[in-house]
Amino acid sequence: MEEDKLQSRRDFLKKLSVFAGSGLLMTAAPGISFSETLQDKKESANGRIRLGIIGVGSRGRYHVLVLNKIPNVEITAVCDNYPPHYERAKELTNGKAEAYWDYRELLEKNRPDAVIIATPLHEHAHIAIDALKSGVHVLCEKSMAKTIDDSIEMVKAQKETGKILFVGHQRKFDIKYLKAKQMADKGFFGKITQVRAWWHRNNDWRRPVPENHFPDYPNWELDPQYPTLEHKINHRLYREYSRGLMTELASHQLHVANWFMNKVPISVSGSGSINYWHDGREVFDNVNLVYKYPGGAHVIYDSLTSNKHYSLEEQIMGPKGTFELENGKYFYESPPAAPGILQMINDIEHQIFDNVPLGGKSWVPESAADTSGEFFIDDYPLPNSTQLQNEAFLEAVRKNKVTPGLAEEYLHATIASLMGDQAMMNNEVVYWPEEKLKVLDQYNK
Amino acid sequence: LAGHREVEVSDEVLSLLMLSKHYHEVTDGLFNIMALPLIKHIAQSENNKEKQSHQTPDEIRSITDIHKMKLDSEKSTAYLEKKGMMIDLGGIGKGIALLNIERILSEKEISNAFISFGESSILAKGRHPYGDCWKIGIRHIKDSSQNVYSLELRDTSLSTSGITSKELREIVNPKTGELPDSIKTTSVVSKSPVDAEVLSTALLVANDKNMDQVINKFSPEMVAEIRYNKNDQPTVKELYNSFGEGREKCSSGQARNN
Numbered sequence: 001m002e003e004d005k006l007q008s009r010r011d012f013l014k015k016l017s018v019f020a021g022s023g024l025l026m027t028a029a030p031g032i033s034f035s036e037t038l039q040d041k042k043e044s045a046n047g048r049i050r051l052g053i054i055g056v057g058s059r060g061r062y063h064v065l066v067l068n069k070i071p072n073v074e075i076t077a078v079c080d081n082y083p084p085h086y087e088r089a090k091e092l093t094n095g096k097a098e099a100y101w102d103y104r105e106l107l108e109k110n111r112p113d114a115v116i117i118a119t120p121l122h123e124h125a126h127i128a129i130d131a132l133k134s135g136v137h138v139l140c141e142k143s144m145a146k147t148i149d150d151s152i153e154m155v156k157a158q159k160e161t162g163k164i165l166f167v168g169h170q171r172k173f174d175i176k177y178l179k180a181k182q183m184a185d186k187g188f189f190g191k192i193t194q195v196r197a198w199w200h201r202n203n204d205w206r207r208p209v210p211e212n213h214f215p216d217y218p219n220w221e222l223d224p225q226y227p228t229l230e231h232k233i234n235h236r237l238y239r240e241y242s243r244g245l246m247t248e249l250a251s252h253q254l255h256v257a258n259w260f261m262n263k264v265p266i267s268v269s270g271s272g273s274i275n276y277w278h279d280g281r282e283v284f285d286n287v288n289l290v291y292k293y294p295g296g297a298h299v300i301y302d303s304l305t306s307n308k309h310y311s312l313e314e315q316i317m318g319p320k321g322t323f324e325l326e327n328g329k330y331f332y333e334s335p336p337a338a339p340g341i342l343q344m345i346n347d348i349e350h351q352i353f354d355n356v357p358l359g360g361k362s363w364v365p366e367s368a369a370d371t372s373g374e375f376f377i378d379d380y381p382l383p384n385s386t387q388l389q390n391e392a393f394l395e396a397v398r399k400n401k402v403t404p405g406l407a408e409e410y411l412h413a414t415i416a417s418l419m420g421d422q423a424m425m426n427n428e429v430v431y432w433p434e435e436k437l438k439v440l441d442q443y444n445k
Numbered sequence: 446l447a448g449h450r451e452v453e454v455s456d457e458v459l460s461l462l463m464l465s466k467h468y469h470e471v472t473d474g475l476f477n478i479m480a481l482p483l484i485k486h487i488a489q490s491e492n493n494k495e496k497q498s499h500q501t502p503d504e505i506r507s508i509t510d511i512h513k514m515k516l517d518s519e520k521s522t523a524y525l526e527k528k529g530m531m532i533d534l535g536g537i538g539k540g541i542a543l544l545n546i547e548r549i550l551s552e553k554e555i556s557n558a559f560i561s562f563g564e565s566s567i568l569a570k571g572r573h574p575y576g577d578c579w580k581i582g583i584r585h586i587k588d589s590s591q592n593v594y595s596l597e598l599r600d601t602s603l604s605t606s607g608i609t610s611k612e613l614r615e616i617v618n619p620k621t622g623e624l625p626d627s628i629k630t631t632s633v634v635s636k637s638p639v640d641a642e643v644l645s646t647a648l649l650v651a652n653d654k655n656m657d658q659v660i661n662k663f664s665p666e667m668v669a670e671i672r673y674n675k676n677d678q679p680t681v682k683e684l685y686n687s688f689g690e691g692r693e694k695c696s697s698g699q700a701r702n703n
Contacts, residue, residue: 341561354580355580355595358565
């Protein structure tokens with residue numbers, strides 16, 4: 001490795017080692033291993049993974065940048081069918097990776113050990129299934145697929161091939177979340193009775209569309225599944241390719257809700273609309289849903305694109321406390337009493353003559369806990385969660401070790417987000433697809 | 446510059462150091478602004494039982510000896526004779542600050558005020574807007590919803606010191622290095638906020654024998670000790686009370702606008 005890569009590796013491991021001893025990383029999923037990651041193994045030819053990147057748009061590009069910091073992996077192939085991204089993919093890998101226009105060719109000719117799929121949503125399922133079936137491990141960006149059936153097919157392919165399938169819900173590898181999950185499992189809240197989650201933005205969610213003319217690639221033709229280049233660039237806005245906010249944003253947070261509750265929803269109802277961005281888009285610009293979970297807990301979810309004041313959050317609540325996961329904070333339901341002086345001021349405002357309560361605090365500095373909450377982790381910055389996720393994936397690939405239940409966990413997040421979409425589209429209560437999932441039972445015997 | 450040379454200090458600091466020396470005498474050594482190295486030494490040997498602190502008891506005794514702090518009022522200098530000596534004004538600083546605040550309030554002719562420094566040092570001047578004194582409730586150290594002891598203050602000050610857990614041992618007997626034997630807090634009411642703070646600190650580490658002796662050298666209005674047993678049950682013991690039985694109870698009622 002070059003010197004700066006080594007240094008960045010050392011920094012990452014240093015940050016990570018703070019948390020490694022506490023069993024925190026075990027919480028991500030029993031069965032996910034970081035043992036080699038933590039050992040800072042030197043480059044070795046036999047442990048080296050040959051990796052392909054399929055789809056080098058904004059997320060794919062980020063993956064390449066993250067992978068450049070990880071030892072024992074070589075990006076041997078890149079693939080994109082859009083000239084500017086194809087060009088960028090070659091540049092990012094310094095021309096060392098073989099560049100392909102078609103993922104099938106990449107799988108066939110380059111024969112990588114694993115691929116990362118960061119294409120538009122509607123391309124996930126068939127690429128992932130083809131990769132798994134040709135013996136290649138897969139890390140696919142979220143959500144899994146555009147339909148529940150396709151998502152189940154992906155897991156089926158994983159089961160049949162015995163290959164590894166990760167989905168890019170990187171919060172599962174975020175140290176804050178892991179710490180919170182550990183606390184939640186120890187009963188910090190008591191029972192989780194409600195999760196409120198939202199993702200608010202204030203922009204049109206569009207990417208600029210260039211002229212459909214790339215002089216260096218005179219023979220390039222737009223994939224016929226897109227009527228115009230606008231459809232390709234802004235695939236997130238069209239139902240043919242995406243389920244909009246539900247698959248692009250909500251699935252992350254629904255994954256977190258399922259994960260923290262150790263449950264999947266029974267049903268969902270809700271309402272969505274296009275109430276602001278009347279620009280020809282087909283997906284909702286605001287979504288609003290209520291998921292019902294076993295035991296009567298609910299997840300209240302909404303996503304907006306016309307106001308960003310509350311940005312994004314997952315609030316996990318129970319009778320004893322609240323987590324705000326994005327914030328990295330938790331709150332006790334009964335915080336220690338307010339400082340005596342505040343109580344006195346309050347009394348005076350209400351014309352009450354009573355004791356000024358004193359004591360406790362000034363003698364025990366550690367006891368300070370007020371309504372502004374406590375941080376899960378006070379050792380920032382934290383290791384990058386996408387890097388941690390990718391390292392876990394690569395280590396699983398190296399050991400050829402499938403983590404039991406993990407593919408299903410990702411599947412459940414995608415199903416929850418697609419159920420929400422269906423509920424809003426059809427104005428109906430949508431129930432958990434028990435029947436459809438039975439097809440996976442045969443693999444769990 | 447401890448052990449190297451004397452340093453010039455302001456009149457205010459000089460008088461504060463002199464006052465601290467005076468309190469050291471009056472409390473028979475229980476109050477000592479030089480005790481920090483001893484506290485650190487104890488903390489170190491408790492945390493690290495195998496690796497004992499490199500300092501010998503004699504060395505510790507020497508660098509916590511307040512007589513090795515030489516003050517020169519002519520030249521306005523202070524000199525710590527031994528390397529490693531440290532001054533910690535934690536047991537007196539808030540009292541001094543309250544004394545200054547009291548002076549400012551008087552200058553501004555403010556007759557009713559309640560000043561709290563972290564709830565441990567209080568100046569209660571005049572009366573509450575809806576009562577004719579300031580009522581105080583000292584809370585249980587572990588359960589802040591529980592009131593353990595009530596006090597009524599008018600034109601006086603209150604200081605409370607305490608040891609709240611076995612782990613948090615910030616207060617040691619500077620003479621013997623002994624730690625207080627149980628979780629307890631000591632509250633002192635005195636016209637002088639400095640007296641109140643020094644006495645509450647000193648009494649925390651005093652034993653039954655020297656306790657009365659020390660209290661008698663001050664003129665507090667009231668001294669109370671709250672001890673907590675293993676089950677966190679508090680017992681309040683009034684060590685001294687000059688208010689007596691016949692003291693008029695504080696009553697509620699809005700202040701007249703006169």
